[in-house]
Amino acid sequence: MCAQDECHGPMTLPAGAIGPLNHAVIRVGRLHHQLATQLLRRTGLFPGQELVMMHLWEHGPQRQVDLIRLLDSDAATMTRTVARLERGGFVRRRPSPTDGRAVIIEATPASQALRGEVEGLWPRLEQLSTDGFTEEQRAAAIALLGSLEQNLRKAITEQAG
Amino acid sequence: MCAQDECHGPMTLPAGAIGPLNHAVIRVGRLHHQLATQLLRRTGLFPGQELVMMHLWEHGPQRQVDLIRLLDSDAATMTRTVARLERGGFVRRRPSPTDGRAVIIEATPASQALRGEVEGLWPRLEQLSTDGFTEEQRAAAIALLGSLEQNLRKAITEQAG
DNA sequence: GCTGGTTGCCTGCTCGAACAAGTATTCAAG
DNA sequence: CTTGAATACTTGTTCGAGCAGGCAACCAGC
Numbered sequence: 001m002c003a004q005d006e007c008h009g010p011m012t013l014p015a016g017a018i019g020p021l022n023h024a025v026i027r028v029g030r031l032h033h034q035l036a037t038q039l040l041r042r043t044g045l046f047p048g049q050e051l052v053m054m055h056l057w058e059h060g061p062q063r064q065v066d067l068i069r070l071l072d073s074d075a076a077t078m079t080r081t082v083a084r085l086e087r088g089g090f091v092r093r094r095p096s097p098t099d100g101r102a103v104i105i106e107a108t109p110a111s112q113a114l115r116g117e118v119e120g121l122w123p124r125l126e127q128l129s130t131d132g133f134t135e136e137q138r139a140a141a142i143a144l145l146g147s148l149e150q151n152l153r154k155a156i157t158e159q160a161g
Numbered sequence: 162m163c164a165q166d167e168c169h170g171p172m173t174l175p176a177g178a179i180g181p182l183n184h185a186v187i188r189v190g191r192l193h194h195q196l197a198t199q200l201l202r203r204t205g206l207f208p209g210q211e212l213v214m215m216h217l218w219e220h221g222p223q224r225q226v227d228l229i230r231l232l233d234s235d236a237a238t239m240t241r242t243v244a245r246l247e248r249g250g251f252v253r254r255r256p257s258p259t260d261g262r263a264v265i266i267e268a269t270p271a272s273q274a275l276r277g278e279v280e281g282l283w284p285r286l287e288q289l290s291t292d293g294f295t296e297e298q299r300a301a302a303i304a305l306l307g308s309l310e311q312n313l314r315k316a317i318t319e320q321a322g
Numbered sequence: 323g324c325t326g327g328t329t330g331c332c333t334g335c336t337c338g339a340a341c342a343a344g345t346a347t348t349c350a351a352g
Numbered sequence: 353c354t355t356g357a358a359t360a361c362t363t364g365t366t367c368g369a370g371c372a373g374g375c376a377a378c379c380a381g382c
Contacts, residue, residue, distance in 0.1 A: 017215055018283040021290060021299070022193075024306035029190025031313035032183075037370095038320050046337060054178055065360060077339060079362060084337085101347045101360040119178065126180040128316040129309055138182065141309065144302050145185035148290055152192035155289040159199050191339095198340090207367055226330060238369060240332060245367080262330040262377045329378070337369080348359070 025148070035128065039121045043114050048077075049085055050118050053107060056091065057115050061106035063096065090114075186309070196289065200282050204275050209238075210246055211279050214268060217252065218276050222267035224257065251275070 018026075037047050045053065051071050056062060068078045082105055085091040090111040096102035130138050179187075198208050206214065212232055217223060223231075229239045243266055246252040251272040257263035291299050 017219065017280070018212075019287040020303050021287045021306075022197075022283050024303055024310065025189060025193045025290070028186060028306050028309050028313065029193065031310060031317060032186045032190065035313055035317050035320070036183075038317065048338060051179070058178065063360080074338095074340060075361065076341080076363080081338080096360095099348075099360080103361070122179040122183055126182050129182060129186070129312050131312045131315070133308070137305075137308075140301070141305050142181050142185055144298070144305055145182070145189050147294070147298075148189050148302065149185065149192060151290050151292045152189065152196055154292070156192060156196050156199065159196070194339095209368060224330080229330095235368095235370060236331065237333080237371080242368080257330095260330080260378075264331075323382105325381080327378105327380080330376090332373105332375080334373080335371085337371105339367080340365100341367105342365080343363085345362080346360085348357100350355100350357085352353100352355080 032125075032129065036121070036125055039125060040118075043117050043121075044088065045090075045114070045118065046084070048073075048081055049090075050121070052078075052081060052085065052105075053090060053111060053114070053118060056105065056107040057112070061104050063099075063102045063104060065102070067105065193286075193290065197282070197286055200286060201279075204278050204282075205249065206251075206275070206279065207245070209234075210242055210251075211282070213239075213242060213246065213266075214251060214272060214275070214279060217266065217268040218273070222265050224260075224263045224265060226263070228266065 033047065040047060040050055043050070048071075052067055055067060055070060064075070064078050064082060067073070067082075068075055071078075073081075082091060082093065086093055089108060092106050092108055094104050094106070096104050130141065133141070194208065201208060201211055204211070213228055216228060216231060225236070225239050225243060228234070228243075229236055232239075234242075243252060243254065247254055250269060253267050253269050255265050255267070257265050291302065294302070
């Protein structure tokens with residue numbers, strides 16, 4: 001999972017030294033990723049790959065660049081991810097007939113067998129994460145994470161720009 | 162749909178497919194890591210290394226295995242992290258006088274110059290993350306992430322065990 | 323002593339993330 | 353048509369994460 005992404009590292013220090021919120025964010029991200037990886041292992045996919053597959057299943061053949069934008073990923077990472085999926089037989093590549101630069105990626109018929117298992121993974125993960133939550137708490141969690149995301153995104157673009 | 166490659170349009174993120182909470186957790190984790198990396202870059206350290214340094218600064222020379230346990234990391238990862246820190250001149254290794262297997266890691270005097278900058282990074286990160294939050298919202302965020310963490314931890318140990 | 327098990331560390335591998343550099347194709351302006 | 357920029361993709365590198373295998377040192381038991 002980790003939509004390719006949240007792959008941060010482990011390593012969590014004394015909460016006091018790095019701040020309670022940093023500590024919590026790091027830990028939740030890591031555990032979430034870890035659990036998703038566990039659930040994913042049976043399908044033969046690695047974190048990041050399942051999002052590519054879900055997109056191909058749902059929206060049909062795509063260019064690499066479309067997958068990149070969608071998953072907020074990196075061109076280099078996508079090249080390798082697709083290469084591994086191709087090696088595993090989950091995906092096929094063919095040149096675009098209309099753009100000599102582009103490559104079209106499509107899910108293989110064989111990959112359809114995984115679809116149910118992969119798609120069922122997410123609801124299960126959410127359920128495990130919010131075990132014991134009321135509906136209000138769940139909504140509050142989503143809103144709160146949304147605020148954090150917005151702040152972080154702003155800080156990052158300000159840093160970069 | 163979009164069976165051909167003229168499928169450029171605005172692609173929808175698989176947020177709906179993977180669940181809003183998974184989506185938010187993944188995104189926040191990723192952005193948090195990304196921002197931490199940006200803030201860290203100036204110090205010359207990479208994510209993960211700063212936690213090792215903070216520990217050494219605070220608690221003095223340590224065996225690798227102690228660092229591993231404290232940071233909840235992996236022996237292989239630690240070996241390589243320490244090697245890079247040593248190459249960078251941040252850390253020194255010497256054999257333990259009492260245990261022929263062990264290696265003692267200690268921060269170099271030169272590394273002390275980074276200490277202030279590295280330690281100031283975490284409060285800044287927290288402040289950026291919770292920009293515009295009230296004190297109640299901040300506390301709620303920490304509590305909420307704590308609940309998520311607990312649930313995830315439970316699910317993981319149940320999976321593994 | 324000797325043995326068997328544990329511990330500390332290293333190295334091999336595959337994986338994703340990010341950055342940089344390079345190639346090929348497309349497209350728009352002159 | 354020619355130039356030059358933007359686009360699509362590839363490859364190389366360095367980084368961390370995680371797992372499996374292996375070696376040397378330690379510590380029980382006998």
